[in-house]
Amino acid sequence: SGEKKEYFPHIVYDFTLVQAMGELLVKQIFLEERQSFAGEKLKELKPTAEREKPDDDHARGKIAGLSAEQKILLDIGKSKLEQIADEFRKKGLDKKPVLFVLAENTEVADLVAEHLAERIDERGRNYSNQILVIHSGDKTGKKGMSEKEWDVYRRPLETLDESEEINPIRVVVSVLMLREGFDTQNVAVVVVLRSAKADLLLEQIVGRGVRLMFPEYKYPELADLKREAREDVMAKRLPKNSLDFLFVVEHPEFRKFYEELQKQGYAIGIGDSSGAEATGDLVLSEATPERIKNYDLSWPIQVYEQSPKFDFSAIDIAGLPKYPIPFETLKKQLSQIAITETNVETGGKIKTWKLDNKYFDYSHFLRQATIAVASDKGAHILTGYMSDITGIIDGYVSNYLFGGEIDFQKAENYTVLNYTPLFDFVVGSVKRALLDGLGAIQYEVKTGRIGKLSDAKKIYVRSSFAVPVERCIYPLSAYSRCGEGFEKKFMEETLDKSAEVEAFGKIQERKHPLNISYRDKDGIKHDYFPDFIIKTKDKMYVVETKAEDEMQKAEGNGKNLIVLKARAAVSWCKTASQVSLPNQPQEWEYFMLSDKTFKENKQLGFDALAGFGRLDLERLLASEAGKLL
Numbered sequence: 001s002g003e004k005k006e007y008f009p010h011i012v013y014d015f016t017l018v019q020a021m022g023e024l025l026v027k028q029i030f031l032e033e034r035q036s037f038a039g040e041k042l043k044e045l046k047p048t049a050e051r052e053k054p055d056d057d058h059a060r061g062k063i064a065g066l067s068a069e070q071k072i073l074l075d076i077g078k079s080k081l082e083q084i085a086d087e088f089r090k091k092g093l094d095k096k097p098v099l100f101v102l103a104e105n106t107e108v109a110d111l112v113a114e115h116l117a118e119r120i121d122e123r124g125r126n127y128s129n130q131i132l133v134i135h136s137g138d139k140t141g142k143k144g145m146s147e148k149e150w151d152v153y154r155r156p157l158e159t160l161d162e163s164e165e166i167n168p169i170r171v172v173v174s175v176l177m178l179r180e181g182f183d184t185q186n187v188a189v190v191v192v193l194r195s196a197k198a199d200l201l202l203e204q205i206v207g208r209g210v211r212l213m214f215p216e217y218k219y220p221e222l223a224d225l226k227r228e229a230r231e232d233v234m235a236k237r238l239p240k241n242s243l244d245f246l247f248v249v250e251h252p253e254f255r256k257f258y259e260e261l262q263k264q265g266y267a268i269g270i271g272d273s274s275g276a277e278a279t280g281d282l283v284l285s286e287a288t289p290e291r292i293k294n295y296d297l298s299w300p301i302q303v304y305e306q307s308p309k310f311d312f313s314a315i316d317i318a319g320l321p322k323y324p325i326p327f328e329t330l331k332k333q334l335s336q337i338a339i340t341e342t343n344v345e346t347g348g349k350i351k352t353w354k355l356d357n358k359y360f361d362y363s364h365f366l367r368q369a370t371i372a373v374a375s376d377k378g379a380h381i382l383t384g385y386m387s388d389i390t391g392i393i394d395g396y397v398s399n400y401l402f403g404g405e406i407d408f409q410k411a412e413n414y415t416v417l418n419y420t421p422l423f424d425f426v427v428g429s430v431k432r433a434l435l436d437g438l439g440a441i442q443y444e445v446k447t448g449r450i451g452k453l454s455d456a457k458k459i460y461v462r463s464s465f466a467v468p469v470e471r472c473i474y475p476l477s478a479y480s481r482c483g484e485g486f487e488k489k490f491m492e493e494t495l496d497k498s499a500e501v502e503a504f505g506k507i508q509e510r511k512h513p514l515n516i517s518y519r520d521k522d523g524i525k526h527d528y529f530p531d532f533i534i535k536t537k538d539k540m541y542v543v544e545t546k547a548e549d550e551m552q553k554a555e556g557n558g559k560n561l562i563v564l565k566a567r568a569a570v571s572w573c574k575t576a577s578q579v580s581l582p583n584q585p586q587e588w589e590y591f592m593l594s595d596k597t598f599k600e601n602k603q604l605g606f607d608a609l610a611g612f613g614r615l616d617l618e619r620l621l622a623s624e625a626g627k628l629l
Helices: 017-022 068-091 106-117 147-158 202-206 220-234 252-263 289-295 327-334 362-374 383-399 411-418 420-440 486-495 548-554 561-576 595-601 606-624
Strands: 028-032 063-065 098-103 131-134 171-175 187-192 245-249 268-271 282-286 298-303 337-342 349-355 444-452 458-462 466-468 476-478 501-506 516-519 525-528 532-536 540-546 588-594
Touching (some): 028 220, 098 106, 202 245, 362 411, 466 486, 486 595, 516 561, 532 606, 540 595, 548 561, 561 606, 588 595, 588 606
Parallel strands (some): 098 187, 187 245
Antiparallel strands (some): 282 458, 532 540
């Protein structure tokens, strides 16, 4: 600490808090700095507790009570907690923000609890049953707890992130030197009560409060808001929202501590955030019973098996590459395995001789090649189809690898296949062909399971990127900030106005389980969430809106994610069309609509636009297959 910093000798990888903040993997930090609260000037006050006069046995007097400035800091923290909690409640966010108070020792910790217990919260309730004080009873605050002592606090801390109905605790008070760790997401405000001599690391102050309350994998709709807030902090502006912010309340005397951290690269906001909304322009869009009755949509829940099903007969074995070295040349050189004897000490090569491999034959080659194709790195996805793969390898090697038919059952021929570069060439060629074929996945429909838009009756949208809609269960529908409002215009001018559209929904990732699985170029499984689901009288549609320049970049590239997603979606719709769902047409169709196509034809109704969307999709997939339209 201070000027002397020593790093732990056992660090394997140093991923710093600065890096984690930049990647939005932890909360952003904001120093809540108000110069006064109820008229007092904080900078004129001292940050220490009130003490009695020292006696002959003690250099410092006993603590008599909290000082005025400590009470002000606590009231600032309490006020911030209540502001956040009130906004969360009004917006329908199911999170309980928590205030964490770090005291210098156990005496101060107990006084903090007594002070807050006399206060009233934002809903007129007493704080007395909302406070948890954690310490061992040791007055110095430096002694660790026994396992028995820690058990008293374990249960309320483990459920701290639960609702108030399950765990009413909203304020946790502990000593600065608390060694025991606990894991919580909901700490939103930290009040630090330390003496002027205390030398702390930032990690000691915020270490228990930086875990995300709204991680992106659960709340993807909040990601843009959080990124914008960080950009505001980096530009030294007051953030327009404070989702996943940790507010630190300290005496102004310690401002230099945070300014020094800023110089080290920490994006720490400093100022008074009392006038800023915690949730920014986030608004709740809730489906009403009447809208659900008229506009709810459903789809079969389909599962992409770990071992994907696809048509092996569609693999063009004749189109696989030929080996560049002629068969007879390899046969002459590799009819026997070459062995070189080397002296271990001197490294000198003693002699080279030929060895007949009694264990290698064509069956051995097929077995090893099949295993290599089916089980490479993370792509363990074909192990259920070993016999199919063996058939492809056999047909390829026996008929096309060297440009003609060769009988590898004969000993004089199969020894060629023991050449490692040739083995790798065969495995690589077959594997690429199979992974390319994964775009045509056959889905298994789990009967009896369907997903509905109304499974998520509440969604959150940003008022600045949302549009009022009629033919949807949600009164407000979000649209992407990219594409100059393409999605917004598509909803306003086509989906809400075309007579043939009976209902539609904008899919929100993680909220609506309309996820179409696909494999990337390396065979790794991903989920694709398309933009829209649309109902007409005769057909259900899955629609992706896409920028024209993105589509042009994807054309001719079968490994491009846009192409892989499109191929998977087409296959999804074919299988979904086998399932009959109540109050909906059975047939499903997928198409892609570029912003250029929409702009040139936006006066058309949905059915006419769908025709152009089919052409956009065909253009993408045809160019990927090497065809010309």
